[in-house]
Amino acid sequence: xxxxxxxxxxxxxxxxxxxxxxxxxxxxxxxxxxxxxxxxxxxxxxxxxxxxxxxxxxxxxxxxxxxxxxxxxxxxxxxxx
Amino acid sequence: xxxxxxxxxxxxxxxxxxxxxxxxxxxxxxxxxxxxxxxxxxxxxxxxxxxxxxxxxxxxxxxxxxxxxxxxxxxxxxxxx
Numbered sequence: 146x147x148x149x150x151x152x153x154x155x156x157x158x159x160x161x162x163x164x165x166x167x168x169x170x171x172x173x174x175x176x177x178x179x180x181x182x183x184x185x186x187x188x189x190x191x192x193x194x195x196x197x198x199x200x201x202x203x204x205x206x207x208x209x210x211x212x213x214x215x216x217x218x219x220x221x222x223x224x225x226x
Numbered sequence: 227x228x229x230x231x232x233x234x235x236x237x238x239x240x241x242x243x244x245x246x247x248x249x250x251x252x253x254x255x256x257x258x259x260x261x262x263x264x265x266x267x268x269x270x271x272x273x274x275x276x277x278x279x280x281x282x283x284x285x286x287x288x289x290x291x292x293x294x295x296x297x298x299x300x301x302x303x304x305x306x307x
Contacts, residue, residue, distance in 0.1 A: 151267050177273025186232050186267040192258025
């Protein structure tokens, strides 16, 4: 199965990278842009074919390695290969 | 409107960060994981309310700043605020 994982900073956590992008967009003439937040996007292939087991596995990966759950949220979608 | 933008490396472009994640997941005991690719995920708020105009604006932002279209693909979704 294919997993598509989005990892975003929790609201309230400062995002200087997002601020830099917002500023750069303004400088390029894009008006009315605000609330830019940058996160991570990870795609991976799982050998696991059972959707429930795959879900549990991806959740565990996010908790243990991919996301810092103190400051980040994660969400993911699974797709049959 | 809210835009959610995913920026991924084109297939064929080496992704050492993805490889490092894959290796680390293996080290943590997650078996059967392959094809890990890391990309960027950006959320932003647009003042523009017309969906067609917002789409054109986000596309232009991706081309000019957010994605390096030589090595990266981008896709995005728009959502009414």
